Amino acid sequence: MELGGWHETRVGQAVRHHPLLCDAALGVALAIFAVIALRVGPHGETPRSPGVADVFAIAVAFLAVSLRRVRTRPALIVAAIAWTAVVGVHHERQPVLTAALVVLLFTHASRTDRRTAWITAGCVAAALYLAGVAWGGGGWWAPENLGGVAWIGMATAIGDATRSRRAYVAEVEERARRAEQSRDEEARRRVVEERVRIARELHDVVAHHIAVIKVQATGAKHILAHRPERVGPALDHISRSSDAVLKEIASVVGLLRSSENLDGDPAPATEPTRGLARLSGLLDDLAAAGLRVDHHQIGESRELPALVDLAAFRIAQEALTNAQKYGDGTARLIVAYTGDGVTLDITNPVKRENAPAGSGYGILGMRERAASTGGLLTACPGAQGLFAVHAELPSAALEPAAS
Secondary structure, three states: OOOHHHHHHHHHHHHHOOOHHHHHHHHHHHHHHHHHHHOOOOOOOOOOOOHHHHHHHHHHHHHHOOOOOOOOOOHHHHHHHHHHHHHHHHOOOOHHHHHHHHHHHHHHHHHOOOOHHHHHHHHHHHHHHHHHHHHHHHHHOOOOOOHHHHHHHHHHHHHHHHHHHHHHHHOOOOHHHHHHHHHHHHHHHHHHHHHHHHHHHHHEEEEEEEHHHHHHHHHHHHOOOOOHHHHHHHHHHHHHHHHHHHHHHHHHHHOOOOOOOOOOOOOOOOOOOHHHHHHEEEEEHHHHHOEEEEEEEEEEOOOOOOHHHHHHHHHHHHHHHHHHHOOOOOOEEEEEEEOOEEEEEEEEEEEEHOOOOOOOHHHHHHHHHHOOOOEEEEEEEEEHEEEEEEEEEEHHOOOOOOO
16 A cells, blocks of 8 residues: 555544554554563563563563654663663563664654664664673674664664655645646736736727717717707717627627637637728728828838737727817827838827826726737827827737748
């Protein structure tokens, strides 16, 4: 059974929740086996009752094993001294103390660094070996003396391997936790970016058409009493603008579904083509809403990267919508195609009584769109009561390199 699986069993959970009680049970079991071994007798020897040395060794082994987690090093020192004392006084080895030392050395090696574990094991092994040679009988190469050293080395090696594996598992779990945390943070960051993008898109889509609808509705209300024949075209324009904004909102919502379908294949794009190619339609809508735009184009129009094309159209749309809401009904738009990209200049007079009082998200959205293409945008009042928007959108950095 794997070590990780053992920790999930009832026994493993009991050991984790009640370590002192489990160690005490281990000490009792060790003492019982020692008493049984004395009563049965080793092979070729007569069974006997526990003597003073036996009782002393069993008691020390029980206490040392019971305290192996909370007082590992003191328990190890006491057990080693007891083993040496019994050998020195009674000239006999106590197997129960040897077993306790093996358990304690394993515990010590599994709870400390490798260098400390092996230095401690070497000191204990040297003390027991020399005591065994001096008082326990046998020579330097006696199996019982070399066997004790072997048991000490094996216990230390197993404890060190257990510590290494535990550290490895902890490191793997920590890496998994950090990776999961990084994935969560990345997911949250993408959600925030997506919300900002959708909010910007909805603002750009809705603000323009709602502004047109408001102007037409206000105009229809004023001309209803004096020129009722012009109410019908205004209402038709309101209907067309409402239909357009509904379609635009549907296309933005479609962006949420355009990443992947359930089979993992990219879903077909549902967003219509947006860009400067639709600029004439935008100007027609604004003209119908009462905004006269003096439009000029410098340079020959060409195909731009989709991100730049969309950003240019949305910037023009937002700037002209603001000109309609806060200006005197006129605006000037210059679209200049350069070797590096496209430049937009939108200016309009601003009446003092029509000073902007909006949320400011429109200008913020224009700046974010320009920044998303690597460009820049300025929007501020200029000379002679004009409000000027200037955007420079580079396209060279977004175009794929020639192969």
